[in-house]
Amino acid sequence: MSCDLTRLALHGYFDGELSAASNADFKRHLEHCSDCVLELATQNVVRDSLQRARLYDFGPDSLKQRVRAHLRSGVRTAASTQRLIWGWVAAAAAFLVVAFLVWRVVPNVHDDDDYQVGLAAGIVDAHVRSLQPGHLTNVDSADQHTVKAWFDGKVDFVFPIRDFTNDGFSLLGGRLDIVQGRTVAVLAYARSGHVVNVFIWSTREPEESARAGARRGYQWVAWQKDNMEFCAVSDAAPAELEQLHRLFAG
Amino acid sequence: MSDLDPEDGLRFERLVLPHVDAAFNFARWLLRSRADAEDVAQEALLRACRFFRGFQGGDARAWLLQIVRNTCYSWLEKNRPREPTVEFDEELHRQPVATPESIAIAVEGRERLTRALETLPPRYRELLVLRELEGCSYKEIAAITSIPLGTVMSSLSRARRQLHCALVNSGCREAIA
Numbered sequence: 001m002s003c004d005l006t007r008l009a010l011h012g013y014f015d016g017e018l019s020a021a022s023n024a025d026f027k028r029h030l031e032h033c034s035d036c037v038l039e040l041a042t043q044n045v046v047r048d049s050l051q052r053a054r055l056y057d058f059g060p061d062s063l064k065q066r067v068r069a070h071l072r073s074g075v076r077t078a079a080s081t082q083r084l085i086w087g088w089v090a091a092a093a094a095f096l097v098v099a100f101l102v103w104r105v106v107p108n109v110h111d112d113d114d115y116q117v118g119l120a121a122g123i124v125d126a127h128v129r130s131l132q133p134g135h136l137t138n139v140d141s142a143d144q145h146t147v148k149a150w151f152d153g154k155v156d157f158v159f160p161i162r163d164f165t166n167d168g169f170s171l172l173g174g175r176l177d178i179v180q181g182r183t184v185a186v187l188a189y190a191r192s193g194h195v196v197n198v199f200i201w202s203t204r205e206p207e208e209s210a211r212a213g214a215r216r217g218y219q220w221v222a223w224q225k226d227n228m229e230f231c232a233v234s235d236a237a238p239a240e241l242e243q244l245h246r247l248f249a250g
Numbered sequence: 251m252s253d254l255d256p257e258d259g260l261r262f263e264r265l266v267l268p269h270v271d272a273a274f275n276f277a278r279w280l281l282r283s284r285a286d287a288e289d290v291a292q293e294a295l296l297r298a299c300r301f302f303r304g305f306q307g308g309d310a311r312a313w314l315l316q317i318v319r320n321t322c323y324s325w326l327e328k329n330r331p332r333e334p335t336v337e338f339d340e341e342l343h344r345q346p347v348a349t350p351e352s353i354a355i356a357v358e359g360r361e362r363l364t365r366a367l368e369t370l371p372p373r374y375r376e377l378l379v380l381r382e383l384e385g386c387s388y389k390e391i392a393a394i395t396s397i398p399l400g401t402v403m404s405s406l407s408r409a410r411r412q413l414h415c416a417l418v419n420s421g422c423r424e425a426i427a
Contacts, residue, residue: 008403010407011404011406011410015381015406017388017403038350041350042349042350042414045350045354046410046413046414046417047382049358049363050382051382053359053360053363055360055363055364055367055383056271056275056384057274057275057279058271058274058275059271059273059275059278059287059288060288062288063270063292064267064270066292067267067270067295067299068263070296070299071254071263071299072259128385213268216271216384217272217384217385
């Protein structure tokens with residue numbers, strides 16, 4: 001590669017890890033180095049396809065359950081295999097009871113779980129994509145009417161668009177995104193240096209209580225209201241997402 | 251030697267359990283097998299339980315992934331001693347520069363990407379998994395892999411070059427076949 005800068009600074013730039021000064025230097029360098037421009041484009045193609053290919057492999061639920069069972073059983077790892085085995089038996093029995101209840105009481109809940117794991121992954125992917133420069137918003141405005149006007153005719157449901165600057169969540173704008181093949185509306189908020197995306201789509205599912213989780217270091221909180229599903233995701237603390245949830249609910 | 255008292259147990263659930271997926275994903279890519287990853291990730295999590303008292307707070311994910319990594323490498327040494335962990339010969343594998351067009355063809359499809367990633371030596375693969383899949387910062391990568399922070403960028407640059415090379419190569423091979 002002819003350009004020495006390509007080898008190094010380019011990756012720091014690509015990963016957003018350069019200091020502000022080096023970043024500005026590299027931007028200037030890009031203006032007249034076609035090698036680096038090309039290399040950066042190549043890196044982007046690869047990163048995009050890595051994201052799209054969904055290579056992240058989520059562990060089986062059984063792994064989490066086993067670790068939890070281990071924690072609860074309070075076993076001393078050294079010698080007490082006997083207790084370990086009983087821990088497993090108890091966990092398996094508990095699992096069977098729950099599985100039976102779930103199977104009897106809530107048909108198809110298993111599908112829902114798979115659906116939810118996939119959905120959370122899809123939403124976190126979309127959130128990460130949106131953090132790339134220029135991808136956060138299609139309409140850039142803190143004015144709820146402007147954002148609302150932009151969404152008119154683009155989605156087939158009406159949802160609340162509100163700026164919560166007074167409560168610490170400033171509306172940055174909105175965009176359309178695609179999650180698991182479905183078009184969703186997204187509102188982007190700034191929260192003390194963090195970006196929060198709220199994904200919104202219509203649903204016919206019966207309303208259930210709010211759920212929360214973490215994927216790849218991002219937190220999400222999902223809830224339903226008025227036949228719409230909301231999912232807020234961010235690297236902010238879970239409590240902050242919970243606050244946003246309450247603002248939407250209120 | 252007891253594992254954790256109830257208070258630490260709760261803390262462990264709150265801080266470490268959210269990263270079980272990350273532990274599994276990392277092990278899966280290091281070992282290139284879901285079945286082995288399930289065993290080794292579990293072993294690493296139980297180890298994490300045991301070491302949890304020594305955890306001083308801070309980045310729980312990086313702390314856990316560091317344990318997962320050590321567990322994986324020990325496991326590889328024991329179970330697959332022949333697997334090369336050595337670095338590519340850079341000169342031998344020096345490639346014509348990949349262009350956006352040539353790479354766009356090569357990166358199509360999950361399987362092809364998976365295969366390309368899996369052909370890389372683990373020391374490169376882990377960097378790409380941590381950065382591109384797990385979204386770790388350089389600082390976290392340094393903490394997890396024990397690479398000095400100052401060399402994360404150059405190591406990543408080499409890893410990416412290897413990945414491009416693997417992608418373009420497999421593309422060529424497939425085109426011929």
